[in-house]
Amino acid sequence: MQPGMFVEMGVELAKERGIKNGEKVIVKSARGEVEATAIVTPRFKPFNIGGNIIHEVGIPWHFGWITQARPKKKYSKIDKKPEVFTYGDAANLLTPTIGDANTMIPESKALWSMW
Amino acid sequence: MAEKIKLFDTSKCTGCRSCQLACKQWNQLKAKQTRHLGTYQNPPELQPNTYLIMRFQEMEDPKSGVKWFYRHQACMHCTDAACVKVCPSGALYYTDMRTVGLNRSVCIACKECVTACPFDIPKYDDETDKVYKCDMCESRIYNNMEPACAKACPTGALIWGDKDRLISTAYKRAKDLGGDAKVYGDKYVNGTHLVYVLQEKASVYDALPTNPTVPLSIVLWKDVLKPLSLLAAGGVLAGSFLHYIIHGPKTPDENDVSKKEGGE
DSSP: OOSBOEEEEOHHHHHHHTOOTTOEEEEEOSSOEEEEEEEEOTTOOOEEETTEEEOOEEOOSOOSTTTSOOTTOOOOTTSOOOSSOOBOOOGGGGSOOOBOTTTOOBSTTSOOOBO | OOOEEEEEETTTOOOOOHHHHHHHHHTTOOOOOOOOOSSSOSSSSOBTTBSOEEEEEEEEETTTEEEEEEEEESOOOBSSOHHHHHOSSSOEEEOTTSOEEEOGGGOOOOOHHHHHOTTOOOEEETTTTEEEOOOOOHHHHTTTOOOHHHHHOSSSSEEEEEHHHHHHHHHHHHHHHOTTOEEESSSGGGOBSEEEEESSOGGGSTTOOSSOOOOHHHIIIIIIIHHHHHHHHHHHHHHHHHHHHHHOSOOOOTTOSSOOTTOO
16 A cells, blocks of 8 residues: 555655655665665664664665556556556565575575665 | 444554454455555555545654554444434434444435535545445344454453443543543433543544534534424414415405506
């Protein structure tokens, strides 16, 4: 029920980066980058880990190839055209494709990223 | 039919939006393209095809930390409804259950209800040229089912039942919550049929009027001027009839010398 990719971040981080609520931002990691709408919220607080201020952000995985709008796509009569489109990239673009060999669980439940 | 209300307890709501989805499904409402505006609230406001939305709001309290408020925004089904009062075609009406129904086939799209509603609920649609709002699932409640939204609620934040019982439940709950918790809706506009138990003061919640009333202009227009004008129209008719009885019909008076044809 969200119309697009978003990233939640703390007020402190948003202030540091000059980001306002509802703005488009780019989240980058060593692997890739995704575009998302910023939700600036007091729910995320920076951590103080060994004297370093570490910020946490939250992004959903959900958006990606299937739901990405392709306005130029031609729909044939038998295709069910979606009523609305959701926009955004998949969070998988940021993560390495590494999984546990036995269980096939991805290693990337949480990851480092830079802006 | 027994008077029933829908009670929404903000303290039990988890913001899952099952009610919003169930409303869309039961009423077979289409979706509309929106874009992300930096909030979970989607669509941003009520639309002709969205009778009900969950409003998301955050508040940071230095003492108790961050609070997240969810509010179920839909038609309040007032007992003294401004929309029914202004509706000239009878499209908006009170049902036997005292909810406010909407018969769209007679709606003339004058949009008077849109401006009159103190809660800003009815929405006008350009394409169909009609007004849309929640009808408390009339098709369901008349068949002894609860509204779709109340049926879908997993936490019991939204319940449907007899008015007396739920009002006392609401007051008990507000008392248990303590602090600023209060019951909203049973006092305004002669009692709404969607009643809230709010965790905070009503002024904290956005788009929630703290003292909703039927606008004074509408009261003047519909309760004072309209009866007066009917009385005046009736007075004119009664007066002419009385004149007819007393004086009889006007006959040409040939002996009147003071009246000459041609003027000068």
